[in-house]
Amino acid sequence: MNYNLNQNSGQEEKQSTFQALKKLIQLISEEKRNLWIASGIILLNSCLLLTGPLLIGHTIDAYIRTKDYHGVLVFSGIILSMYLLAFFTGYFQTKLMGGVGQRMLYTLRNAVFNKLQELPVAFFNENKAGDLISRVNNDTDKINQFFSQSLMQFIGSIVTMTGAGIFLLMINFELGAAALVPAVLILIFTALVSPWVKRRNASNLKSVGGMSAEIQESLNNFKVIIAFNRRDYFRKRFDEANRHNYKTAIGAGLANNILMPVYGLFSSMAQLIVLLFGIYLISQGQFSIGLLVSYFSYATNFYNPLRQLAALWANFQVAMAGWDRISQILSMKNDLQQLEGNTLTSTALLEFKHVHFSYTAGKEILHDISFSLEKGKTYALIGPTGGGKTTTASLIARLYDATEGTVLLSGKDIRAYSHEERAAKIGFILQEPFLFTGTVRDNILYGNSKYKDYTNAQLEEVIREANLDALLAIFEDGLDTAVTSGSDNISLGQKQLIAFMRAVLRNPELLILDEATANIDTITEQLLSAILKKLPKETTLVIIAHRLNTIENADEIFFVNSGEVTRAGTLDHAMDLLLKGKRKS
Numbered sequence: 001m002n003y004n005l006n007q008n009s010g011q012e013e014k015q016s017t018f019q020a021l022k023k024l025i026q027l028i029s030e031e032k033r034n035l036w037i038a039s040g041i042i043l044l045n046s047c048l049l050l051t052g053p054l055l056i057g058h059t060i061d062a063y064i065r066t067k068d069y070h071g072v073l074v075f076s077g078i079i080l081s082m083y084l085l086a087f088f089t090g091y092f093q094t095k096l097m098g099g100v101g102q103r104m105l106y107t108l109r110n111a112v113f114n115k116l117q118e119l120p121v122a123f124f125n126e127n128k129a130g131d132l133i134s135r136v137n138n139d140t141d142k143i144n145q146f147f148s149q150s151l152m153q154f155i156g157s158i159v160t161m162t163g164a165g166i167f168l169l170m171i172n173f174e175l176g177a178a179a180l181v182p183a184v185l186i187l188i189f190t191a192l193v194s195p196w197v198k199r200r201n202a203s204n205l206k207s208v209g210g211m212s213a214e215i216q217e218s219l220n221n222f223k224v225i226i227a228f229n230r231r232d233y234f235r236k237r238f239d240e241a242n243r244h245n246y247k248t249a250i251g252a253g254l255a256n257n258i259l260m261p262v263y264g265l266f267s268s269m270a271q272l273i274v275l276l277f278g279i280y281l282i283s284q285g286q287f288s289i290g291l292l293v294s295y296f297s298y299a300t301n302f303y304n305p306l307r308q309l310a311a312l313w314a315n316f317q318v319a320m321a322g323w324d325r326i327s328q329i330l331s332m333k334n335d336l337q338q339l340e341g342n343t344l345t346s347t348a349l350l351e352f353k354h355v356h357f358s359y360t361a362g363k364e365i366l367h368d369i370s371f372s373l374e375k376g377k378t379y380a381l382i383g384p385t386g387g388g389k390t391t392t393a394s395l396i397a398r399l400y401d402a403t404e405g406t407v408l409l410s411g412k413d414i415r416a417y418s419h420e421e422r423a424a425k426i427g428f429i430l431q432e433p434f435l436f437t438g439t440v441r442d443n444i445l446y447g448n449s450k451y452k453d454y455t456n457a458q459l460e461e462v463i464r465e466a467n468l469d470a471l472l473a474i475f476e477d478g479l480d481t482a483v484t485s486g487s488d489n490i491s492l493g494q495k496q497l498i499a500f501m502r503a504v505l506r507n508p509e510l511l512i513l514d515e516a517t518a519n520i521d522t523i524t525e526q527l528l529s530a531i532l533k534k535l536p537k538e539t540t541l542v543i544i545a546h547r548l549n550t551i552e553n554a555d556e557i558f559f560v561n562s563g564e565v566t567r568a569g570t571l572d573h574a575m576d577l578l579l580k581g582k583r584k585s
């Protein structure tokens with residue numbers, strides 16, 4: 001599956017506006033009732049507003065011209081009450097739709113965020129965090145804005161226009177038909193320019209995503225930027241992203257506003273038609289002044305909402321462009337699926353059978369790899385930088401699936417295990433451990449529900465039994481030591497220790513340490529090796545290390561170079577291979 005959102009035009013983009021809207025409404029199905037109520041109110045409001053001009057015309061012809069002031073007063077009262085009712089129902093509907101919009105935003109953001117949680121590592125390799133944040137934050141808000149502010153006006157405008165159109169035709173068909181000709185031209189124009197308007201808005205949302213990615217990257221790397229004094233470089237990069245966003249925003253703004261003057265022009269044309277044709281009909285004795293006043297009112301009731309629709313239609317296109325970007329994420333599927341009913345085919349704890357792997361199509365990183373790991377043994381993966389050690393370990397932990405060949409865990413295809421089963425069996429300490437804001441305790445217990453209700457004293461006991469107490473003692477406040485976002489208050493080595501404790505406490509059958517001691521001093525490193533020696537004897541260890549002293553106790557050493565894994569025999573032989581490999585590269 002192509003996980004790159006900016007390359008993947010996605011099926012979602014090809015769907016019609018109607019299909020897109022249908023899917024969006026499905027996602028917020030629990031709001032359907034409120035949408036119906038609000039639509040009912042809009043219908044009532046439009047009926048109230050539409051009967052107004054008819055009553056005004058009637059008041060002029062029946063009471064003002066005959067000087068029946070009692071009738072004028074009664075009808076003025078009726079008209080005023082109708083407008084007041086329309087005001088209160090309008091207020092209620094605005095309140096209702098504001099709630100709908102906010103709940104929709106909540107549901108959408110949850111849906112997108114939950115989908116992100118389901119997606120594999122490959123998805124995050126392909127997409128920048130800043131762009132994803134912009135989709136979760138900004139694009140969902142565009143949809144909220146349309147639903148909370150524009151949708152009901154949109155429906156209201158259409159209902160009012162339809163009603164006014166019917167009245168125009170009913171009062172005088174020829175005059176009505178003539179008055180509606182400009183509206184037909186407007187519809188054709190709108191249908192023609194809408195795809196262009198949507199494209200302009202999509203390009204603007206994309207550039208907002210790009211800018212957000214730029215900000216995220218420079219904030220993440222601010223220490224390097226300051227240390228290398230590259231502020232100007234990043235300023236320039238941000239300026240370019242900002243300029244691009246500015247240009248696309250101007251383009252989108254132009255597209256969104258182009259409808260307005262065109263609609264205005266056609267509305268004025270319609271009024272001129274009504275005036276000239278109406279005067280002609282009065283001169284022929286076929287029309288009264290009262291009717292012409294009502295007629296003008298209906299023509300205004302038809303063309304004013306139409307003018308409003310120009311702005312609302314642009315909002316709708318922005319929302320649909322946002323929805324396309326969101327539905328691209330929602331349509332992504334995790335291709336690391338669980339296989340059904342797999343039988344035992346190997347006795348080893350883990351086995352690679354003719355495994356090939358590519359991160360991107362056409363560039364193979366691992367070539368036809370076969371090896372097996374036995375229960376309770378310690379293995380080391382050594383090899384030159386970029387040789388494929390982390391990639392091999394990532395396939396052992398099923399962060400990715402092999403492009404070809406099979407990985408077996410306890411004799412079964414690794415794809416036959418659920419994510420929970422696999423995570424319980426395999427512990428992986430990454431090169432760059434990631435910690436969450438909280439305490440050392442929160443981070444140690446991350447993904448480990450077994451001890452979540454333990455008191456600190458009970459947990460300390462468990463830590464002592466696992467021989468990890470000397471590591472915990474390194475932290476000033478023990479389990480309560482604060483870890484802040486970005487974990488800048490603790491050292492890289494300390495981060496590795498927390499990741500180490502986290503993995504060991506889960507008691508996995510297979511523990512992978514990818515350069516897990518690279519930032520740790522020699523004495524603490526010896527402490528870690530002692531802990532590793534005391535792990536349950538059936539635990540299998542896979543250690544990736546550049547420092548060879550960390551692997552001297554390995555039962556077997558694999559040499560990983562240029563995407564090939566070979567048995568390296570003794571430590572001396574492995575060092576020989578490593579030196580040769582380095583000389584070659």
Ligand SMILES: Nc1ncnc2c1ncn2[C@@H]1O[C@H](COP(=O)(O)OP(=O)(O)OP(=O)(O)O)[C@@H](O)[C@H]1O
Pocket residue numbers: 125359360365383384385386387388389390391392560
């Ligand atoms: N996410 C990725 N997308 C594309 N290519 C990648 C990705 N990660 C690694 N590679 C490529 O795969 C190859 C093997 O990388 P890998 O990280 O497995 O090497 P390594 O032996 O662990 O190196 P090191 O000792 O520096 O950690 C490299 O050529 C690298 O450029």
